[in-house]
Amino acid sequence: MHLLALLDTPxxxxxxxxxxxxxxxxxxxLNKLRNxxxxxxxxxxxxxxxxxVLENVVLPLKxxxxxxxxxxxxxxxxxxxxxxxxxxxxxxxxxxxxxxxRMVIARALANEPRIIFAxxxxxxxxxxxGAVVEDLLFELNARHGITLVIVTHDEELAERCDRRVYxxxxxxxxxxxxxxxxxx
Amino acid sequence: MSFVEIVRTAIGNAxxxxxxxxxxxxxxxxxxxxxxxxNGVGTGITNYIDSQVSSLGATDIIMISQASxxxxxxxxxxxxxxxxxxxxxxxxxGQMGSQFAALTNADLxxxxxxxxxxxxxPLRVVSPDYIGSAGGKKYELTVNPSPxxxxxxxxxxxxxxxxxxxxxxxLAAAYVEPLGFADPGAAVGATLxxxxxxxxxxxxxxxxxxxxxxxxxxxxxxxxxxxxxxxxLYAAQTAGLPAAAAEIYPVAVAxxxxxxxxxxxxxxxxALEAADYSGRTVADQLGxxxxxxNGIVGVLNAFAVxxxxxxxxxxxxxxxxxxxxxxxxxxxxxxxxxxxxxxFALFTTEAVVIGFLGSAIGSGIAIALGTVISxxxxxxxxxxxxxxxxxxxxxxxxxxxxxxxxxxxxxxGTLPAARAARLDPIEALRYE
Numbered sequence: 001m002h003l004l005a006l007l008d009t010p011x012x013x014x015x016x017x018x019x020x021x022x023x024x025x026x027x028x029x030l031n032k033l034r035n036x037x038x039x040x041x042x043x044x045x046x047x048x049x050x051x052x053v054l055e056n057v058v059l060p061l062k063x064x065x066x067x068x069x070x071x072x073x074x075x076x077x078x079x080x081x082x083x084x085x086x087x088x089x090x091x092x093x094x095x096x097x098x099x100x101x102r103m104v105i106a107r108a109l110a111n112e113p114r115i116i117f118a119x120x121x122x123x124x125x126x127x128x129x130g131a132v133v134e135d136l137l138f139e140l141n142a143r144h145g146i147t148l149v150i151v152t153h154d155e156e157l158a159e160r161c162d163r164r165v166y167x168x169x170x171x172x173x174x175x176x177x178x179x180x181x182x183x184x
Numbered sequence: 185m186s187f188v189e190i191v192r193t194a195i196g197n198a199x200x201x202x203x204x205x206x207x208x209x210x211x212x213x214x215x216x217x218x219x220x221x222x223n224g225v226g227t228g229i230t231n232y233i234d235s236q237v238s239s240l241g242a243t244d245i246i247m248i249s250q251a252s253x254x255x256x257x258x259x260x261x262x263x264x265x266x267x268x269x270x271x272x273x274x275x276x277x278g279q280m281g282s283q284f285a286a287l288t289n290a291d292l293x294x295x296x297x298x299x300x301x302x303x304x305x306p307l308r309v310v311s312p313d314y315i316g317s318a319g320g321k322k323y324e325l326t327v328n329p330s331p332x333x334x335x336x337x338x339x340x341x342x343x344x345x346x347x348x349x350x351x352x353x354x355l356a357a358a359y360v361e362p363l364g365f366a367d368p369g370a371a372v373g374a375t376l377x378x379x380x381x382x383x384x385x386x387x388x389x390x391x392x393x394x395x396x397x398x399x400x401x402x403x404x405x406x407x408x409x410x411x412x413x414x415x416x417l418y419a420a421q422t423a424g425l426p427a428a429a430a431e432i433y434p435v436a437v438a439x440x441x442x443x444x445x446x447x448x449x450x451x452x453x454x455a456l457e458a459a460d461y462s463g464r465t466v467a468d469q470l471g472x473x474x475x476x477x478n479g480i481v482g483v484l485n486a487f488a489v490x491x492x493x494x495x496x497x498x499x500x501x502x503x504x505x506x507x508x509x510x511x512x513x514x515x516x517x518x519x520x521x522x523x524x525x526x527x528f529a530l531f532t533t534e535a536v537v538i539g540f541l542g543s544a545i546g547s548g549i550a551i552a553l554g555t556v557i558s559x560x561x562x563x564x565x566x567x568x569x570x571x572x573x574x575x576x577x578x579x580x581x582x583x584x585x586x587x588x589x590x591x592x593x594x595x596x597g598t599l600p601a602a603r604a605a606r607l608d609p610i611e612a613l614r615y616e
Contacts, residue, residue, distance in 0.1 A: 002610050007519055028523060035521025046516045046613065050200055062193070063522045065186050 001151050005038055005117050006030050035064050039108025039146075041137075043120035045100045047092040053103050054079065054088040060111045078106040082136060098129030105136055115147045116140070122154060134160070185526050194533035198541075201506065205538060208495070208502040212542025212589060213549075215492035219585050220550035221575065222488055226481035228558065228576035233473060235571055244442040246449075246463040248295055248304070248456060249435050250287060286432040294459060300440050300452040306433035310417040312380040313387075315407070320364045322379065326406030327417075337571065340368035341396025344410045351413040352395040353378075356406060360397060368397035378413075380420045388420035400568055438463070492589060495542070496596040499535050503600035507531065514604050515612025524605040531601030532594050539593025543586040551577050 002008040003015060006022055015022040017033065025033070039060075047056050058066075058075040066074070079085045082102040087095065095103060101121060108116050118137060122130035134157060140146045150161060158164050166174040185193070198205050287295075287306065295304045316322035344352050355363075355371055365371040371394050378390045392413050409417070422430035440452055449465060456463045507514070514527060554575035566572050 005519065007609050031521040031523050033521070034519065038521075040516070040519055042516075042613070044512075046512055048513055051196075059517070060520045062189060063185050063517060063520050063526075065189070 001117055001119060001149060004149055005040070006034060035060060036111060037114045039111065039113035039116040041101070041104050041108050041116060041118040041121045043123040045104050045124075047100065047103070049093045051092055052088065053084065053090050053092050053095065056092045056103060057107045057110055059107060064111060074110060075106075078109045079103075081109060082106045096129075097125050098132060101125060101129070101133045102136065105133070105140075109140070109146075113146060115149060118148060118150045120152055121150065122152070122157060185522065185530075187529075190526065190529050190533055191537075194530055195537050197506070197510075197530070198534050198537045201509075204502055204505065208498045208538055209542040209545070211495035211498040212492065212539055212593070213546040215488055215495045216543035216546030216585060216589050217550045218491055219485060219488035219589075220547040220577070220582060221554055222481060222484035223581050223585060224550065224554045224575035224577050225484070226477065227578045227581060228572075228574050229477050229481075230474065231576050232569075232572045233470065233477070244439050244444070246301075246438050246440060246452065246456075246465050247307070247435050248287070248438055248461050248463045250291070251457065251460045251462045286434055287436050289431050291461070292433075292436055295436060295438060295456070295461060298438075298452065298455045298459065300444065300448060300455070302439045302441060304436050304438045306431075307435040307437050308414050308418040309434065310380065310409075310414060310421055312378045312390075312417055314379045315359070315363075316377050316379075317363050317374065318377065321362065323359065323362055325359075325378075328406040328408045337399040338396040339399050341372040341394065343396050345395070349412040350410060351390065351392045351416050352410040353392045353413055354396045354398050354408040355394050356398055357400055359407075371397055378417065380417050382421055382423045382425075384424055386423065388423065390416045390420055399571070492592055496592050499538055499593055499596040500599055502538070503531060503535055503597055504603070506534070507600045507604045510604075511607065511612050511615040514607050515609045515615065518607065518609035519613065527607075528598075528601045528605040531604050532597040535593045535597025535601070536590050539590045539596075540586065542593075543589035547582050547585055551582065 003010055006015065006017070009023065017025065022030070048059065054072065054075045057079060058071045061071045061074060076085060076088060079088055082105055084099065084102050084106060087099060087103075092100070092103065101124070105116075105121075108118075116137070121137065122133055125133060137148055137150070138160060141148050148161070150157065152158055164176050165172055166176075292304050292306060295301060310327055312325060312327065314322040315325045338354070339357060341354070343354070344350070353376070355368075355376075357368065360368050360371050363371065363376070365374065374394050375391055376394060378392055379387060380390065381387050390413065392409070395410070398408065440449065444452075449467075453463045453465075517527065554577065558573045558575040561574050562572060566574065
């Protein structure tokens, strides 16, 4: 996932971003690409403690240099999408696990990404909350056409994906497409 | 992320660990506080000396003597060995038995010819015996040999009448009561008698009007007398002497243009030296005092700077801990596309914020405390030195102190900031 998210460089082969080898892109161009096109959801959430939910959500926009007012507006929009608008002023660390993951999804959505990378998005959640988060992610895929790249050990979650790549010790061992993918 | 945004975020980050930041700010506070105070002492004393300059004499004046007076020094020996005796050289007996070469009218004429010199007057040293009011007690007195044109702060009176030819004097404040005046105001306008004896022991009395009462200063001492009174006393003192003996002077007072630049003054001095005279301006006389004070303030400042250097290690430590704690956050920000330079800027700005807080609070409290202390001292133990404020704060130097501390903080911040900027986002996100 780190390779796909352009955080790492491959030992072998190449990563092509819209026709250009990622290697030939400058650090600034990579940063800009990650900032504008990618969203990240991590198992451990990675929040800024002592900051409000809204402040956490607008972090990518802040990095992008969006002005304050616009940022807050967009932040509230995405919080509404994950039904967290009433928690905007709360401290991020005071949220429950499911709420934290919804906040992190809102953060990933803030910059209107084309791809969301989710590393074990349900790993730290109980199955009920996990299901809510899963539904939220797949809804984004269905409604907004955002590509999801999910890393998981959860077979059930993997089942819901259009395309599955099995990795073992860093190497691809198997890949399968579901009926949906096959029909395409 | 814009610059304003970085500053805003850095301020927020600085306060995330309140206790740690407070302690670091405190360390800088101590250094900045000390530095502001020692600078305040320097400014206060320098200002005081500057304000006293006028009591030493006007700044457009140069005191001229025969070169051998300064070359030979008080012991008659210069670096090039003892000065050979010259029977033609006029000599006056100085105080404490020393002798020095004197200036004659011919010398005065020669000095007058030096380019840049506007006028030359001999300094007539008068040593009157006593001063007294009509029917009252008589007191010994010293006359301030300061050249005419000396301006002192006056407690009462308006100073000499314009041309200075009237026999007038500025009374030292200590004489007001002994001479039977209720207050300085009452002394102004009174006529006093000054006694002087000539070389044959003959007593003469000269009357003088009190034109003002001087404020006490560390430089001015004795009475300041008008040109008219000086002439009258000198005439009485040298009564009966042949002109050759009466018309020799240890020092002459020359005036140059008040607008002359330092280079022009230097030229005049060089010209005087070429003619074998030596000239000293007020600035020369003050130079020695200022060097000593600057030296002392410099040593005190060095101590304060040592404190600041110690504090800057505190900043390094605080920020390193902060980088450590926020490793995953830094990783996240990098994954989200925040560039190295922005991360670096974020942490150095945090250091600068800490430095600014410490120095601004330190300077602020130093100014408040210093003002109170110097007011208390000026009204108490240092009451006799009118106009002395031990601590004075020059806004420019306070701002410079704050800027220096901020620069030091920035430099301290570069090490942790570079470490944060170098972090690999993947490693950082895995960091436990």
